[in-house]
Amino acid sequence: MKRISLTRFLVEEQRLNNNIPAELRLLIEVVARACKTISHAVGKGALGEVLGTAHSENVQGEVQKKLDILSNEILLEANEWGGHLAAMASEEMETIHPIPNRYPQGEYMLLFDPLDGSSNIDVNVSIGTIFSVLKAPEGMAIPTEQDFLQKGSQQVAAGYAIYGPQTMLIFTTGNGVNCFTLDREMGSWVLTERNIQIPVDTQEFAINMSNVRHWYPPVTRYVDEMLAGKTGPLNKNYNMRWIASMVADVHRILHRGGIFMYPADKREPDKAGKLRLMYEANPMSMIVEQAGGASTDGKQRMLDIQPHALHQRVPVFLGSKNEVELITRYHAEHS
Ligand code: AHM
Numbered sequence: 429m430k431r432i433s434l435t436r437f438l439v440e441e442q443r444l445n446n447n448i449p450a451e452l453r454l455l456i457e458v459v460a461r462a463c464k465t466i467s468h469a470v471g472k473g474a475l476g477e478v479l480g481t482a483h484s485e486n487v488q489g490e491v492q493k494k495l496d497i498l499s500n501e502i503l504l505e506a507n508e509w510g511g512h513l514a515a516m517a518s519e520e521m522e523t524i525h526p527i528p529n530r531y532p533q534g535e536y537m538l539l540f541d542p543l544d545g546s547s548n549i550d551v552n553v554s555i556g557t558i559f560s561v562l563k564a565p566e567g568m569a570i571p572t573e574q575d576f577l578q579k580g581s582q583q584v585a586a587g588y589a590i591y592g593p594q595t596m597l598i599f600t601t602g603n604g605v606n607c608f609t610l611d612r613e614m615g616s617w618v619l620t621e622r623n624i625q626i627p628v629d630t631q632e633f634a635i636n637m638s639n640v641r642h643w644y645p646p647v648t649r650y651v652d653e654m655l656a657g658k659t660g661p662l663n664k665n666y667n668m669r670w671i672a673s674m675v676a677d678v679h680r681i682l683h684r685g686g687i688f689m690y691p692a693d694k695r696e697p698d699k700a701g702k703l704r705l706m707y708e709a710n711p712m713s714m715i716v717e718q719a720g721g722a723s724t725d726g727k728q729r730m731l732d733i734q735p736h737a738l739h740q741r742v743p744v745f746l747g748s749k750n751e752v753e754l755i756t757r758y759h760a761e762h763s
């Protein structure tokens with residue numbers, strides 16, 4: 429197999445398609461390097477004394493794990509000094525993190541969920557890092573939280589690293605989705621899949637079924653129809669998978685098709701669901717669309733939503749195009 433490194437891929441991509449400016453290339457390489465460090469810490473587990481809770485809460489009131497905090501610090505430190513960023517924002521930090529003025533300011537802003545799937549950390553199940561890249565406002569002004577509130581369609585890059593049996597990096601700069609595997613001996617990212625495409629039809633769904641009693645009618649209807657199988661209205665038998673790591677569930681869907689759902693439910697008066705628009709839904713939606721899939725909040729295209737808060741939550745329906753269109757239609761019919 430001819431080995432194409434991440435660096436070579438990025439340089440050639442810039443040369444051929446001119447869609448990865450030099451600073452963005454640097455940004456992706458730095459994020460990839462940080463993910464390698466996180467992967468190393470995750471891989472050590474109890475031997476690195478990184479498992480367990482940190483006895484602190486994040487801005488959403490969720491208990492933080494030691495690895496949540498460590499991964500956040502690794503990403504901040506790696507990205508502060510390179511001159512490619514103007515500011516960062518993280519699921520684990522209440523407010524934005526402007527680049528300290530001892531370092532040069534760059535033209536991009538980076539958002540991340542440093543370690544997604546926290547409930548899986550201590551049980552050795554796949555977890556990941558999700559990232560999203562936006563352009564900073566023109567001029568040299570220090571970005572504010574308001575500057576981050578851009579629609580997902582404004583993202584210039586999005587990706588995730590998955591820490592599973594293999595460590596992989598999947599990202600898009602708006603020109604398809606490519607996958608790199610970490611060669612642990614060499615310490616380098618190697619291109620292992622080009623232009624991933626999600627099958628438009630599927631017989632697999634992912635949802636936390638324990639919440640069934642809290643769902644709204646469009647979701648109950650859709651899941652009931654899937655469970656009815658071949659003799660039901662959808663005319664096929666479905667299988668279910670739920671890893672409880674969005675990164676791992678989306679990774680599976682990218683490769684074999686499927687629909688991932690985290691709906692809003694009756695427990696939350698604001699009908700927002702669990703997942704975060706800026707750190708989870710938007711980057712995953714860009715990846716899924718670039719792979720030929722679809723993503724909505726049940727009502728509209730995810731990437732068209734105008735954010736109103738940094739830590740905003742949103743219902744998520746993404747994956748194989750025909751299924752996402754169906755559940756979105758059910759929402760319209762029940763409204
Ligand atoms: P996290 O960012 O705190 O880890 O939460 C997000 C995760 C997703 O990865 C996953 O899809 C979901 O929460 C699992 O939720 P549940 O606990 O309801 O299964």
Ligand code: MG
Nearest residue numbers: 541544545708
């Ligand atoms: Mg998360």
